[in-house]
Amino acid sequence: MSRxxxxxxxxxxxxxxxxxxxxxxxxxxxxxxxxxEECVFCGLVETKKRFILDTKHLFLMKxxxxxxxxxxxxxxxxxxxxxLDLPDVAWLEIPELxxxxxxxxxxxxxxxxxxxxxxxxxxxxxxxxMHCHFHLFPRRKGDVKNPRGGIRNFKKPIxxx
Numbered sequence: 001m002s003r004x005x006x007x008x009x010x011x012x013x014x015x016x017x018x019x020x021x022x023x024x025x026x027x028x029x030x031x032x033x034x035x036x037e038e039c040v041f042c043g044l045v046e047t048k049k050r051f052i053l054d055t056k057h058l059f060l061m062k063x064x065x066x067x068x069x070x071x072x073x074x075x076x077x078x079x080x081x082x083x084l085d086l087p088d089v090a091w092l093e094i095p096e097l098x099x100x101x102x103x104x105x106x107x108x109x110x111x112x113x114x115x116x117x118x119x120x121x122x123x124x125x126x127x128x129x130m131h132c133h134f135h136l137f138p139r140r141k142g143d144v145k146n147p148r149g150g151i152r153n154f155k156k157p158i159x160x161x
Contacts, residue, residue, distance in 0.1 A: 041131040045077050053100050057090035060097045068137050070105045070112070074098070076132040082121040083132055098136060105138050114139040116151050 044050055044061070053060045057078065063071040074097045080086060098117065106112050118135040120127040139147070 039079055039131050040129060041075050041133065042079050044075075052104070053097065055093040055096060057087065058093050058097055060101050063135065067135070068139070068143065070109065070138045072101045072105070072136040072138075074101075074134040074136060080132045081130045082127070083119050083134070084121065086132055094134065101136055102138065109138070109140075111140045112138040113141055118151055 045059070048054070048059075050061045051059045052062065052072070054077070057076065059075050059077060061073050061075060063073050074094060076086060076090065098115070102112065102115055116135075116137040116139060118137065119133075137151075
């Protein structure tokens with residue numbers, strides 16, 4: 001005859017699963033903390049060092065390894081690996097930073113006429129810093145022989161990476 005379980009007793013299988021889940025959550029949390037600690041962009045968010053402009057979720061900065069002169073980055077303030085992790089509201093802030101960034105660049109360099117916006121999402125796509133960021137490349141007439149195809153025919157970087 002099976003005994004009835006008291007309401008206060010916890011099924012041992014459920015307790016074990018809960019313990020395993022908690023251990024997994026702690027491990028993931030520690031791993032993410034280590035990623036944030038080692039992330040070049042997270043360090044900038046804490047100090048606001050190198051910010052040109054910021055919104056609630058993003059900031060604009062000059063790229064330390066520019067491909068073209070005045071190469072800018074739009075960076076998430078939150079440590080998120082890629083663009084698909086950005087909250088919807090952050091996506092709405094991107095055009096504001098593009099316009100402001102290009103506006104500033106054009107103030108002191110009126111030769112800037114256009115731009116390319118790029119994002120490398122994941123290692124296979126060439127992402128090297130696993131913190132969501134977008135590249136804003138100011139473009140000037142004659143900066144490449146034939147601009148047709150945009151970033152497919154981009155020039156060599158001005159600073160080695």
